[in-house]
Amino acid sequence: MQHWWQEVVVYQVYPRSFQDSNGDGIGDLKGIIRRLDYLEKLGIGALWLSPVYQSPNDDNGYDISDYRGIMEEFGTMAEMEQLIQEAKKRGIRIILDLVVNHTSDEHKWFVEAKKAKDNPFREYYIWRDPINDSYPNELTSIFSGPAWQFDEATQQYYLHLFSKKQPDLNWANENVRDAIYDMMNFWIDKGIGGFRMDVIDLIGKVPDQEITANGPKLHDYLQEMNHTTFGKKDLLTVGETWGATPELAKLYSDPARDELSMVFQFEHISLDEVPGQSKWSSRPLQINELKSVFSKWQTELKNTGWNSLFWNNHDLPRIVSRWGNDRDYREKSAKLLAILLHCLKGTPYIYQGEEIGMTNHTVTDISEVQDIESRNMYFEKTAEGHTKEQLLTLINQKGRDNGRTPMQWDSSPQAGFTTGTPWLAVVSNYEKINVQQALENPASLFYTYQKLIQLRKSSPIMVWGDYELLTETHEEVFSYLRTYQGKRWLIVTNFSNNPHAFTYPEGEIGSTIISNLTTMIPREKTITLAPWDAFVVELG
C-alpha cells in the first residue's frame, strides 16, 4: 500500500525563530500563517512544527507544562486551529512534535507528584530512594551531570535524562500511557497530519538496570499507541531514534507491525565525530563512509520499512557549514547536498533556512549562547579546566544555536524576522543570504529545492525507484542509480573542493533532470567534474 507521506517533502519549522508578528522578538503562530504562501511556493506537503505547547522554556518548548495549551508567546489555540486549516488549504499537513519521554517539572502531573509519596500522580514519574546517601545509580543526563535530582521534601530522587526541569515519565504506568493517548487523540481530532516523536526510543527505559534506549517494552508501547490513536488514520509518524540500526528501524517501520511510518536515524550525522566519544568530538567527514552508511540504509530498508532523509534539524549545525563549503562554494555545495539527499529513496525533510543556504553563526562569549545543552557543557568543562576558547570553538562547530538563529527573510534590519530585538541574534550575513534575494534569483538554491520537490511529484522513479551505489568512482565522488519500470536515473556528485574524473556507466546518456552546473552536462565517456558538481541524467 502506498501512503501520502512517502510522496511528500516535509519542512521543519522551529517556531521561535521562524517569523515574529508582534515585535516581541519571538516567532509565533501568526508569523507562520503569514509565511504559508512561501512554503506553498516551495512545494512542501507537510510541516513539522517543533513544540508550540505551554512551556517554561527551559529547553525551548521541549519541556511541556500543558499538552493541550499553546505557549502564550506563540499565540492561542484559535490561531493553532487556523494554522491547521490555512495549511490544509495549501495542501500542507501539520505534523506536531510529540514530546512524551518527559514533561516539564511545571506540568500539573509533576507538581502533584512532588507533593507526597502517596500522591496519585507520584507514579507518573520515576522516583528512587538514595543509595548510601547518594544517587540511585550512575545514569547521566544527556545535558551533562547526573540523571537524578534529589527532592528535599520527599527525600527521593527523580529521573531526568535531559534537564532537571524535564522529569522522565514512567511509561510502565498504564495511567500515564492512557493520558498520553487521550492527548494524542485530542490533537488528531483537530485535523493534524501526524507526529514527530521526540526521543521515542527512550520510553521503554529500565532505569534500575541502567537501560535507557531500546528497552524491552518499547515496541509493545508503540503498538499500543498505534492501535489506540493514529493507527487507522494514515498519519505520518516519525520517531526520533538516535541509536537506530537498520534492524531496529525495520521493527519501527515495517507496516505489518503497526508502529510508525519511519524513524530518523543518525548514523550519517555521527560520521564526523570520533567513534565512542561525545557529539563535541570531531574528525573530518570521509565521503566513503557516507556512501556506505546511506547505501546500507537504502538497501536494508528496500523491501521492509521506509527511510527518512535529512541533513539538518534544530539540534544540528547547518549542513552547508558542516559538510559543504560555506566560504568558497556556498550555493553550489548546498545544491549538491540537496540533490544528493533528495534523490535517495525515502521521505526528505528540509529544515527552515536550509533552502536558502543559511550558515552557522559564531559567538565569542557564552553570554551569547541560549542553548541549554551547550551552556551546561560549557560550565561543566570550564570547571574541569578547559579554556573558554576551546569550548567556544566546540560550540561554534556543533552547538544547537547554529540551527536556531532567526530565519533570514530579507535585507531589512533583523532580516525581516522581527521589528524588535530577536531572542537570539540574527547571523550577520543576512543581507546577502535571505529569502527575498533567493526568490529574485532564478539560479538560487531555493529553486533547486523547489525543482527537487516538483520532480518528486512528477516522477515516480524518485519516490519508488530502487537504489544502487556506483562503486567504481573516486572516493570523493558519490554516484548512484535509481531504477524503476525500465527507467534509470544516474546521480553524480563531486563531494569535494577538488576536480575529479568520472566515467559514465554503460548506457545512453539521456536528458538532464537537474543540475548545479552553469553549463551543459559534458557527455564524453570520461569527464572531469569540477568541485561540488552535481547532476542527474536519464540513462538508457
Ligand code: TEU
Ligand atoms: O533531542 C534528543 C537528543 O538526544 C538531543 O538532545 C541530542 O542528543 C542533542 O541535541 C544533539 O545535539 C530531542 C530534541 O530534538 C531536542 O531539541 C530536545 O532538547 C531533546 O529531545 C529533549 O526533549
Ligand code: CA
Ligand atoms: Ca512574537
